[in-house]
């Protein structure tokens with residue numbers, strides 16, 4: 001009986017370890033994927049922002065391409081990118097606050113606000129510098145509204 005109990009505990013230990021390793025790998029992949037999506041957001045809005053500021057010359061084709069990329073990125077299904085246990089308290093490499101998982105309807109609203117702003121930018125970007133400038137504020141605002149609420153503040 002004692003031997004059996006020991007054996008079972010050992011077997012259970014192995015199962016739990018394997019489960020944890022799988023869960024960590026799964027969480028790690030999801031966190032990396034969503035951070036990569038964010039990096040693509042930043043790259044594309046960066047191009048638009050540089051034109052808006054006058055740091056680089058306005059180019060209607062490049063602006064339209066960056067805006068189309070952003071709109072396409074916001075249309076991706078992100079449901080698998082935010083698994084339970086991938087918040088900043090549970091997973092070291094994440095900067096997503098645990099509050100995200102308690103306020104999912106609001107997160108969706110903020111995601112939708114970004115998608116809407118990206119669509120407005122997609123229409124505006126090719127229409128001249130003033131048109132681009134008119135759309136950049138709300139677009140950047142949609143990024144920071146979500147970051148303020150749900151991203152661990154960055155230095």
Ligand code: HEC
Pocket residue numbers: 031034035036038039041042043045093094095096097107110111114139140142143144146147150151152
């Ligand atoms: C619905 C909420 C939400 C919106 C909208 C949003 N972000 Fe994020 N962003 C986050 C969260 C949460 C994180 C932290 C993710 C993590 O580390 O797990 C993040 C992280 C990032 C990062 C860091 C990525 C990394 O490598 O760690 C960048 C850059 C970024 N966002 C840029 C943007 C830009 C640019 C926009 C707008 C075009 C945007 N985000 C819109 C929630 C959002």
